[in-house]
Amino acid sequence: MNVIEINENRCKGCGLCVGFCPKDVLEMRLPRAPQVIREDLCIGCKQCELKCPDFAITVEVKSHA
Amino acid sequence: MRWDEYLKKERLPSFWCAGCGYGQVMRSLAMALEKTRAALENTVIVSGIGCWGHVDSWMKPNAFHGIHGRALAFATGIKLASPALNVIVVMGDGDGVTIGGNHFIHACRRNVGLTAVVCNNLNYGMTGGQYSGTTPEDSITSTSRYGHIEQSFDICRLAEAAGAHFIARSISENVVATADCIAEGMKRENFAVIEVMSPCTTHYGRNNNMRKPIEMYRRIKSLAVPVGTAAKLSSEQMEGKFVTGILLDRPGEDYFTRYQNNIKVKAQTAAKEEGT
Amino acid sequence: MRKHEIRFGMGNEAIAEGAIAAGARFYAGYPITPSSEIADISSVRLPQVGGIFVQMEDEIGSMSAIIGASAAGVKSYTATSGPGISLMQENIGVAVITEIPCVIINVQRSGPSTGLATKPGQQDVMQARWGAHGDHAIIALSPSSVQECYDLTIRAFNLAEKYRTPVCILSDEIVGHMREQFELHGAKEIIGRKQPDPSMPVEAFRPYDFERYEDHIAPLPPFGGRYVYRHTASGHDENGYVTNDKQNANKFIRHYTEKIEKHRDDIVTVEAHCMEDAEYAIISFGCSVRSAMAAMRMARARGKKVGVLKLITLWPFADKEVRAVLDRVKGAIVAEMNLGQVFSEVSRHNDRRIPLVSVGKVDAEIIYPEEILDALEEAARA
Structure with a gap:
């Protein structure tokens, strides 16, 4: 399973990672930070990481083996 | 150096609003520095005033953070005085083509080897969302509450008409494509313009019925047509849309090279003949 | 090269030659009467000595370009008159706050506005002092002969470098266009820019750390050398980062005036x-x-x-x-x-x-x- 890490000190809660995720892995939860709710659905496309304007999210892609 | 080593991570997060596209463009700029193997000592980021004009605060290379609208003119002095430097000029639509419009067209024509990264967010973000020279007609902004009645500039077409040799356009969310455009621009000896369409989600987006940041990203994406596709579309089909990719890349000699080969040689020959 | 030449020429010519004798190698300007001969002559002379001449799109761009060139380590100057000097004011403030040396020549004509474009005046004295917004001090020198045009231009560059400040030459149409014999004696003294002590670790260099130095003038290496640093035209700290800290603002805003006042005995000549x-x-x-x-x-x-x-x-x-x-x-x-x-x-x-x-x-x-x-x-x- 891929490992998604969110740096809450950098995250501003814009929700872009949630919006750009093609697999609904993330969800906005109060107060503001996105939460990983279905890590197993992550396909490792890294759209959340690349499009986060605040360098607050990283995806470590693990092989399927 | 890896792209993230060009960032001053200890100073993050930036002061840009949640959802602003400029963080994406900052990543692209860092990636372009990695791609071109730019050395920190040999690179100067020249900025003016505005939201995007603060990008130098979070990046490691040398910086000249000047005043509103004049970044290209400061950069012209830096580059001509020290031609070996990579000089990257970061400007927004207000900074670059509204208050700084005159410098912009003349920089295109003069062809000093600068790389201009113009982030277009369609309004003045820092002062509260007023209209700029690129605000589309009928838009609502803080100073066009009844709808904007002026025509807007197309930055890339303006650059082309003004004689630029390298012109590219991207959208902020396409960070890899933007990085490629900037890197290609940096590799040219010519003046290079890279326009990046980037959403001002706080002002322009909210003023124009895009309440969540992601909505404005979707709008921009829906209007972007890659250059290859655009060639196959009619002008009606392209109505209201814009082309992305490298739009123009023509050969030419930059100002400094011409100055060296032409003016300096003639001047020094003349001085010798005068016997002075 | 042209040392000890005696020439019969105009004040504007002497200014251009003085700049070159002082080691200036960059001119950016926009044509305007009665200063244009300084541009004309600089465009011929600078490339002969390996310098750069560029005619910008306006005086705002000209002033920006000379500040940029000076940041890259090249002594730089521009020349203009009334309407042009008005356009340069914001950028003169940039040179003040970034403490980047440069020389601005104002060949005064009769104003206000376009005024009497070809006629002399001395109406820009107060503008030279207070034209740029915000508290600061400025150095302005006023030649009254062609020889002084040459000599004071050299002195202007020396003062600019010594005190990291813009220096204005307040000439006028009469002195600028008047012809007299003058001696091109080369520069008797050329003051270069203070550089960081080589023993200082590269990371320790801070471009605006004036308090570290007895004369309150921090060294200023050119862009492109060993030091990686920031210039900032907004209120900044020693490192060139924008800050609204009140103690910092108080320290720096006073500094822009005090560094000139402190050295007034060296600067003031009558x-x-x-x-x-x-x-x-x-x-x-x-x-x-x-x-x-x-x-x-x-x-x-x-x-x-x-x-x-x-x-x-x-x-x-x-x-x-x-x-x-x-x-x-x-x-x-x-x-x-x-x-x-x-x-x-x-x-x-x-x-x-x-x-x-x-x-x-x-x-x-x-x-x-x-x-x-x-x-x-x-x-x-x-």
């Missing part, structure tokens, strides 16, 4: 002519000094003890020197081609309330010596 026994003084500068000297000679021929105090440095103002004169003469005249800009400064030192008469002329013609003689009589009658 010339006294026949002041030893003078009962009346004519205080003047630039082209008007020539009328003052003629008036002095005419008065002396009539047996009147008149002297001239020529202000070479206009800013910082020669407070001490003017006060010393006013303390011992019976009366004084201030002769200038404006409505009393220097007169108002001189008046501040008139503690003894001696008769002080302004010859402030704005009909775009040089002051006639007779007009000064009339004023001397008025002062004597008072």
Whole structure:
């Protein structure tokens, strides 16, 4: 399973990672930070990481083996 | 150096609003520095005033953070005085083509080897969302509450008409494509313009019925047509849309090279003949 | 190369040659009467000595470009007149706050606005001091002969480098277009830019850390060397980062004035002519000094003890020197081609309330010596 890490000190809660995720892995939860709710659905496309304007999210892609 | 080593991570997060596209463009700029193997000592980021004009605060290379609208003119002095430097000029639509419009067209024509990264967010973000020279007609902004009645500039077409040799356009969310455009621009000896369409989600987006940041990203994406596709579309089909990719890349000699080969040689020959 | 050449030429030519003799190798400007010859000559001469000339799209761009070139380590200058100097004001503030040396030549013409574009004036004295917004100090030098155009331009570059500051040359149409013999003697002294001590670790360098240095002038390496750093035209800290910290603001805003005031004795120069026994003084500068000297000679021929105090440095103002004169003469005249800009400064030192008469002329013609003689009589009658 891929490992998604969110740096809450950098995250501003814009929700872009949630919006750009093609697999609904993330969800906005109060107060503001996105939460990983279905890590197993992550396909490792890294759209959340690349499009986060605040360098607050990283995806470590693990092989399927 | 890896792209993230060009960032001053200890100073993050930036002061840009949640959802602003400029963080994406900052990543692209860092990636372009990695791609071109730019050395920190040999690179100067020249900025003016505005939201995007603060990008130098979070990046490691040398910086000249000047005043509103004049970044290209400061950069012209830096580059001509020290031609070996990579000089990257970061400007927004207000900074670059509204208050700084005159410098912009003349920089295109003069062809000093600068790389201009113009982030277009369609309004003045820092002062509260007023209209700029690129605000589309009928838009609502803080100073066009009844709808904007002026025509807007197309930055890339303006650059082309003004004689630029390298012109590219991207959208902020396409960070890899933007990085490629900037890197290609940096590799040219010519003046290079890279326009990046980037959403001002706080002002322009909210003023124009895009309440969540992601909505404005979707709008921009829906209007972007890659250059290859655009060639196959009619002008009606392209109505209201814009082309992305490298739009123009023509050969030419930059100002400094011409100055060296032409003016300096003639001047020094003349001085010798005068016997002075 | 052209050392010790004697030439017959105009003030503007002497300024261009002075700049090159001082080591300037970058000019950016926009044509404007009556300064254009400085651009014309620089465009010929700079490439001969390996320098760069660029004609920008306006004076705003010109001023920006010379600041940029100077940040890259090349001594830089621009030349303009009234309307152009107005456009340059914001950027003169940039040179002040970034403490980047540069030389701005204002060949004054009659204003306001386009004014009398080809006619002389000295109406920009206060603008030179206060034209850029925000608290700061400035250095302004005023030549009254072609030789002084050459010499003071060299001095302007030296002061700019020494104090990391923009320096203005306040010339005027008369001095700029007047032809006289002048000596191109090369520069007797060239002051280079202070560089960081090589023993300092590269990371320890901070571009605005003036407090570390006794003269309150921080070294300034060029972009492209070993030091990676920031210039910032917004309020900044020692590292060039934008900050609104109030103690920091207080420290830096005072610094921009104090660093000039602190060195005023090195910067302020005046010339006294026949002041030893003078009962009346004519205080003047630039082209008007020539009328003052003629008036002095005419008065002396009539047996009147008149002297001239020529202000070479206009800013910082020669407070001490003017006060010393006013303390011992019976009366004084201030002769200038404006409505009393220097007169108002001189008046501040008139503690003894001696008769002080302004010859402030704005009909775009040089002051006639007779007009000064009339004023001397008025002062004597008072």
